[in-house]
Structure formats: structure tokens, C-alpha cells
Amino acid sequence: MRLISERTDPGTRVRWKYYVAAGTAVAATAVAGSAAVDPTASWYRALSKPRWQPPPWVFGAVWTPLYASIAWAGGRALDRASPPDRKPLAIGLAVNLTLNAAWNWLFFRARSPRAGLLGTLALDLSNTHLLVRTALSSRSAGAALVPYAAWCAFATVLSADLARRNPRGSGCGRHDRA
Numbered sequence: 001m002r003l004i005s006e007r008t009d010p011g012t013r014v015r016w017k018y019y020v021a022a023g024t025a026v027a028a029t030a031v032a033g034s035a036a037v038d039p040t041a042s043w044y045r046a047l048s049k050p051r052w053q054p055p056p057w058v059f060g061a062v063w064t065p066l067y068a069s070i071a072w073a074g075g076r077a078l079d080r081a082s083p084p085d086r087k088p089l090a091i092g093l094a095v096n097l098t099l100n101a102a103w104n105w106l107f108f109r110a111r112s113p114r115a116g117l118l119g120t121l122a123l124d125l126s127n128t129h130l131l132v133r134t135a136l137s138s139r140s141a142g143a144a145l146v147p148y149a150a151w152c153a154f155a156t157v158l159s160a161d162l163a164r165r166n167p168r169g170s171g172c173g174r175h176d177r178a
Contacts, residue, residue, distance in 0.1 A: 018074075018078035019072070019075030019076075019079065020075075021074075022070075022078060023071040026067050026074065027071075030101075033103070033105075034104070036104040036108045037108050039056035044111075048166055049162065050161050050162075053158060062151060066148045066151055069144045069147065070145065072141070072144060073138075073141040074141075076137075076138045076140065077089055077093075077133075077138045077141040078093075088133065089133050092133050093130060096127065096129075096130045099122050099123040099126050100123060103119040103155075106119040107119070113159060113165075113166050114163045116162070117159040117160055120155050120156045123152050124156055127145070127149040127152055130145065131149055
């Protein structure tokens with residue numbers, strides 16, 4: 001398939017430092033974001049949720065391969081980027097990963113579906129920018145980010161529905177501080 005096939009110059013060597021850097025950044029994002037998540041908290045359980053929302057275990061099952069694809073795509077794009085394009089690409093990836101982790105803190109720790117919605121809208125804009133910039137360096141890396149962008153778009157729709165259903169942040173107006 002032309003979209004993901006790329007010619008590799010036999011003289012080109014892979015610079016593993018970019019893969020290690022991207023993988024480390026993605027792992028840090030996963031740890032930082034997951035530190036805020038508690039789907040068993042009473043305020044979260046009290047939220048009015050749509051019937052089509054996946055159960056909590058699905059999110060972990062989906063994010064694991066998505067994080068792996070982000071790490072690979074980031075490493076590949078950084079490795080393939082021209083020197084002048086590498087720094088803006090790295091900055092775009094860093095901003096994206098920061099927004100990725102921030103969503104959990106905005107939604108779960110701030111206990112705010114509205115803040116979560118704003119966070120995921122910002123993440124969607126960042127995803128579009130990152131996907132385009134990544135694809136300019138490596139078409140296959142750009143293609144690898146499409147499922148991530150699609151999942152985040154789904155999360156935006158879900159966040160919007162949660163914000164609409166829960167204008168004060170919780171389903172019953174209760175806020176536990178435990």
C-alpha cells in the first residue's frame with residue numbers, strides 16, 4: 001500500500017535515540033495521566049453517562065496499543081525528519097503528550113467534565129497538527145497516528161455528552177474529597 005510504504009536508502013541508518021526519546025516521553029505521559037484516573041471514585045460513578053460509553057477496562061485496553069503506536073510514530077518521524085524540521089516536530093509531540101496527560105487531570109482530578117471537554121478539544125487540534133507534521137517526515141508514521149486521532153475524536157464526543165449531562169460536574173451534585 002503506497003500510503004504506508006516508504007523507500008529506505010540502504011545507506012540510511014536508524015538513529016535509535018529518537019525512538020528511545022519518543023518511547024520515554026510516551027511512557028512518562030501514560031504514568032502522569034494514569035496517576036489522575038480513578039474510575040471507582042464516587043463522584044465519577046455518580047455521573048450521568050450515555051449507554052454507549054465503554055466500560056472502564058476498555059480504555060486501558062485501547063490506550064496500551066495507542067501509546068505504543070505514538071511512541072513508534074514519534075521515533076520514526078524524528079528519525080526521518082530533516083534537521084530543520086526535527087525541533088518543531090519534537091515540540092509538537094511534547095505539546096501533544098502534555099495535553100494527552102492533562103485531560104485526565106482536568107476531568108478526573110478537577111472533577112470537571114467541562115474542563116475535560118476543553119482539554120480534549122485542545123488535544124484534537126494538537127493531534128491534527130502532529131499528524132500532519134509527522135506525515136511530512138514519514139507517511140507510515142503519520143498513518144500510525146490515525147487511530148490515536150480517531151480515538152481522541154471519540155473521546156471528544158463522549159466528553160461533550162458527559163459535560164451536557166452533568167453541568168455541575170457530578171450526577172447528583174455530590175463531591176467527595178477522599
